[in-house]
Amino acid sequence: MKPSTPKGTRDFTPSQMRKRDYLFGVLREHFQKFGYAPIETPAMENLSTLTGKYGEEGDQLLFKVLNNGDFLAKADAAALEARYSKTAVASLSKRGLRYDLTVPFARFVVQHQNELSFPFKRYAIQPVWRADRPQKGRYQEFYQCDADVVGSDSLVYEAELVRLFERVYTALGLRVVIRINHRGILAGLAEIAGAKDKFIEVVTAIDKLDKIGAERVGEELQSKGMSAAGATQLLEMLTESSLEKWTDSLAETDEGKHGAAELKKVLGLVAAMNPDQRVEFDPTLARGLSYYTGCIFEVVVDTTVPGQENIKMGSIGGGGRYANLTEAFGGRDMSGVGISFGAERIYDVLEEMDAWPDTVRTGRKILLAAMDEENLAWAFAKTDELRSAGIAADCYPDAGKPKKPMKYADKEQIPFVALIGSREREAEQLSVKELATGE
Amino acid sequence: MKPSTPKGTRDFTPSQMRKRDYLFGVLREHFQKFGYAPIETPAMENLSTLTGKYGEEGDQLLFKVLNNGDFLAKADAAALEARYSKTAVASLSKRGLRYDLTVPFARFVVQHQNELSFPFKRYAIQPVWRADRPQKGRYQEFYQCDADVVGSDSLVYEAELVRLFERVYTALGLRVVIRINHRGILAGLAEIAGAKDKFIEVVTAIDKLDKIGAERVGEELQSKGMSAAGATQLLEMLTESSLEKWTDSLAETDEGKHGAAELKKVLGLVAAMNPDQRVEFDPTLARGLSYYTGCIFEVVVDTTVPGQENIKMGSIGGGGRYANLTEAFGGRDMSGVGISFGAERIYDVLEEMDAWPDTVRTGRKILLAAMDEENLAWAFAKTDELRSAGIAADCYPDAGKPKKPMKYADKEQIPFVALIGSREREAEQLSVKELATGE
Numbered sequence: 099m100k101p102s103t104p105k106g107t108r109d110f111t112p113s114q115m116r117k118r119d120y121l122f123g124v125l126r127e128h129f130q131k132f133g134y135a136p137i138e139t140p141a142m143e144n145l146s147t148l149t150g151k152y153g154e155e156g157d158q159l160l161f162k163v164l165n166n167g168d169f170l171a172k173a174d175a176a177a178l179e180a181r182y183s184k185t186a187v188a189s190l191s192k193r194g195l196r197y198d199l200t201v202p203f204a205r206f207v208v209q210h211q212n213e214l215s216f217p218f219k220r221y222a223i224q225p226v227w228r229a230d231r232p233q234k235g236r237y238q239e240f241y242q243c244d245a246d247v248v249g250s251d252s253l254v255y256e257a258e259l260v261r262l263f264e265r266v267y268t269a270l271g272l273r274v275v276i277r278i279n280h281r282g283i284l285a286g287l288a289e290i291a292g293a294k295d296k297f298i299e300v301v302t303a304i305d306k307l308d309k310i311g312a313e314r315v316g317e318e319l320q321s322k323g324m325s326a327a328g329a330t331q332l333l334e335m336l337t338e339s340s341l342e343k344w345t346d347s348l349a350e351t352d353e354g355k356h357g358a359a360e361l362k363k364v365l366g367l368v369a370a371m372n373p374d375q376r377v378e379f380d381p382t383l384a385r386g387l388s389y390y391t392g393c394i395f396e397v398v399v400d401t402t403v404p405g406q407e408n409i410k411m412g413s414i415g416g417g418g419r420y421a422n423l424t425e426a427f428g429g430r431d432m433s434g435v436g437i438s439f440g441a442e443r444i445y446d447v448l449e450e451m452d453a454w455p456d457t458v459r460t461g462r463k464i465l466l467a468a469m470d471e472e473n474l475a476w477a478f479a480k481t482d483e484l485r486s487a488g489i490a491a492d493c494y495p496d497a498g499k500p501k502k503p504m505k506y507a508d509k510e511q512i513p514f515v516a517l518i519g520s521r522e523r524e525a526e527q528l529s530v531k532e533l534a535t536g537e
Numbered sequence: 538m539k540p541s542t543p544k545g546t547r548d549f550t551p552s553q554m555r556k557r558d559y560l561f562g563v564l565r566e567h568f569q570k571f572g573y574a575p576i577e578t579p580a581m582e583n584l585s586t587l588t589g590k591y592g593e594e595g596d597q598l599l600f601k602v603l604n605n606g607d608f609l610a611k612a613d614a615a616a617l618e619a620r621y622s623k624t625a626v627a628s629l630s631k632r633g634l635r636y637d638l639t640v641p642f643a644r645f646v647v648q649h650q651n652e653l654s655f656p657f658k659r660y661a662i663q664p665v666w667r668a669d670r671p672q673k674g675r676y677q678e679f680y681q682c683d684a685d686v687v688g689s690d691s692l693v694y695e696a697e698l699v700r701l702f703e704r705v706y707t708a709l710g711l712r713v714v715i716r717i718n719h720r721g722i723l724a725g726l727a728e729i730a731g732a733k734d735k736f737i738e739v740v741t742a743i744d745k746l747d748k749i750g751a752e753r754v755g756e757e758l759q760s761k762g763m764s765a766a767g768a769t770q771l772l773e774m775l776t777e778s779s780l781e782k783w784t785d786s787l788a789e790t791d792e793g794k795h796g797a798a799e800l801k802k803v804l805g806l807v808a809a810m811n812p813d814q815r816v817e818f819d820p821t822l823a824r825g826l827s828y829y830t831g832c833i834f835e836v837v838v839d840t841t842v843p844g845q846e847n848i849k850m851g852s853i854g855g856g857g858r859y860a861n862l863t864e865a866f867g868g869r870d871m872s873g874v875g876i877s878f879g880a881e882r883i884y885d886v887l888e889e890m891d892a893w894p895d896t897v898r899t900g901r902k903i904l905l906a907a908m909d910e911e912n913l914a915w916a917f918a919k920t921d922e923l924r925s926a927g928i929a930a931d932c933y934p935d936a937g938k939p940k941k942p943m944k945y946a947d948k949e950q951i952p953f954v955a956l957i958g959s960r961e962r963e964a965e966q967l968s969v970k971e972l973a974t975g976e
Binding site: 147164186190206475 | 539540541542543546547548549550551554555557558569570571572573574575576577578579580581582583586597598600601602603605606607608609610612617620621622625626629630631632634644645647648649652653654656658659664666668677678689691693694696697700704805806809810866867900901913914917918921924925927928929930931932934935945948949
């Protein structure tokens with residue numbers, strides 16, 4: 099019997115955990131500095147909370163927890179008889195594992211609304227579970243890291259979140275491009291191209307530009323009933339990246355005008371803080387528009403920066419403004435804006451660039467080792483003194499020749515070793531060897 | 538529809554999270570200083586990993602995750618037909634939620650044994666799930682915090698873990714008593730009292746001394762077939778708390794002699810470090826002896842200390858030496874010793890004593906608020922400057938009269954507010970008001 103984790107899940111070893119803790123630590127530090135407060139929700143939610151929030155595909159990817167005890171006693175007999183899993187599940191399971199952090203957050207806001215002050219700014223760093231087919235880089239358990247503010251429609255928060263992106267990635271040693279767009283821009287575009295009633299089809303097609311190119315997007319637009327002229331006009335407009343020009347082009351559409359004005363304001367606030375960051379208006383950015391109602395963001399690695407040219411990775415962050423976070427839970431009308439850091443992908447990028455700080459290499463600074471039994475207690479007491487002085491120290495548990503502790507320190511990348519014999523104990527002095535230099 | 542968390546589970550609001558983060562932070566800091574490395578295992582384990590490790594009662598308290606997709610297609614038809622849940626479950630679920638951190642740790646050690654160096658010292662701070670009937674203070678999801686070392690039988694680690702207990706509780710502002718005993722002491726006692734073959738019955742009875750008193754424990758011992766004289770002798774010996782006297786009494790029993798000698802060595806190592814801590818040999822300590830094979834520990838609040846007299850709480854920490862952690866997973870014979878911090882109970886004690894540091898009160902140090910629209914961008918830019926200087930700052934999103942931001946700061950316990958009008962902006966100066974003093 100060879101023990102293993104379930105398919106699609108992973109253990110994290112100490113060397114991985116030190117890197118993950120560093121990454122989450124940088125996120126946490128910045129979330130807090132920006133005034134976001136931590137919350138946690140339970141791993142299990144009622145299925146009534148989760149179901150129907152992620153589309154039909156999402157519902158099928160929910161992990162469902164079997165009811166406890168004699169669960170068959172209350173099961174839907176007809177569904178069992180007919181072996182109809184989809185119907186039976188409601189009577190066999192009433193809880194599921196968290197699928198993302200957004201739906202639990204919405205539930206949390208409604209449930210605790212009387213305890214909270216609005217605007218409410220929260221962050222969460224927790225695992226989520228999805229019964230996706232496991233493949234390279236895709237797991238059934240992975241962490242999400244979200245920051246959201248709800249209860250205000252002030253554009254100050256859009257600017258703040260762009261800045262938060264920039265501060266975090268900079269702290270991690272990554273140069274990124276932050277792309278920004280607005281639902282209104284795309285709505286105005288659809289209107290001008292004569293497809294106002296086909297907004298979702300238009301953005302779905304535009305979202306594929308990167309992958310399939312303009313020609314095939316044009317074909318898709320036409321297959322959805324758009325005129326050839328409209329499709330051509332639309333694709334041509336999308337090559338324009340000046341917000342000023344878009345503002346002019348969309349001046350006659352309400353949504354377009356509104357979107358361009360909001361974007362301009364956000365970009366102005368952002369520019370006042372950090373002219374060094376690449377924040378780019380990208381009219382082709384069309385992510386999550388079944389959900390987002392205002393600004394939308396996406397972060398990618400800046401591959402024009404030396405050392406980052408070869409990083410092949412999609413978006414490592416994203417977010418946007420949404421209108422009615424709490425609607426599904428009967429909460430009052432509440433606008434919000436939020437961002438997600440793609441922590442698992444950021445980890446992979448940092449790994450590829452070997453951009454980890456030295457501190458993640460080992461948890462221990464020094465290993466003390468007694469050369470003979472009579473000095474072991476002294477070595478142990480000295481280890482304890484070092485710890486009390488704030489130094490992560492360890493004592494090799496068995497007295498004896500240096501070979502074993504030296505090998506252990508080497509494998510564990512503990513940078514210093516102190517070998518302790520009677521001479522050291524009598525002199526009350528440690529002689530410390532640095533393994534890297536041998537000194 | 539009133540949304541809620543599933544029965545027995547909880548949300549943690551920002552004010553609770555700040556306290557929990559502080560508590561876990563103290564634990565993490567000390568684990569690391571003592572040379573323990575972090576690991577994480579997935580929330581879901583294969584049921585083959587979990588089942589049979591916690592006794593029959595434990596098996597029933599495991600949360601089982603329903604297989605994905607058309608789970609009834611592969612279900613045990615006969616068991617479904619007969620509505621026999623216990624048999625059906627194996628064909629409906631192959632994964633369960635982590636029930637503790639020990640079994641996943643054992644599985645981890647075997648699975649990764651070739652990547653690890655031994656002795657392997659790890660800590661883990663993760664939630665576990667148990668389908669217990671929820672009641673006050675008992676939840677279906679709660680955190681465990683464990684530190685273990687495996688692959689060495691050196692008693693240095695027993696002493697180290699006692700010290701780790703002491704350092705953590707002291708850092709949290711709690712004075713505790715650390716009780717220590719040894720399986721050998723109880724085995725020797727059973728032998729002397731003529732009940733060598735009734736070890737488990739003897740320790741099960743002794744474990745109830747606190748709850749039901751000596752008389753009823755005596756009755757229980759006799760009901761298990763012990764002679765009246767043996768029971769009386771055993772109970773009398775247990776009133777003796779001098780390890781020296783126990784050493785003498787048990788000199789003729791192999792296990793007793795061994796246990797007393799080990800305890801003496803551990804207590805000697807501990808005493809050399811911190812004579813200030815109450816570490817007490819307690820021969821009546823009889824916890825977890827179906828599992829522990831050497832020293833056993835238990836930590837309780839020291840109610841003789843001023844300010845702690847009224848704390849009613851059982852054990853807030855415990856642990857011990859075990860023999861074959863990895864046996865169930867086919868691992869090689871490996872001794873280990875580990876401790877657990879009862880984080881949820883420690884939280885309750887700190888709450889009752891109001892022993893939290895000031896830092897948990899709020900995440901934000903200062904709130905900036907613009908009195909009119911034209912100063913909002915400037916207020917926002919200043920907020921950003923404060924954040925860049927390492928100060929957790931926030932900007933109230935709407936310009937206007939001071940009433941709303943002041944009320945918000947008050948409710949959120951943000952200690953300082955800066956109101957920003959044109960005068961401040963022109964002078965490039967913030968005037969900061971401390972809410973507590975009004976200055």
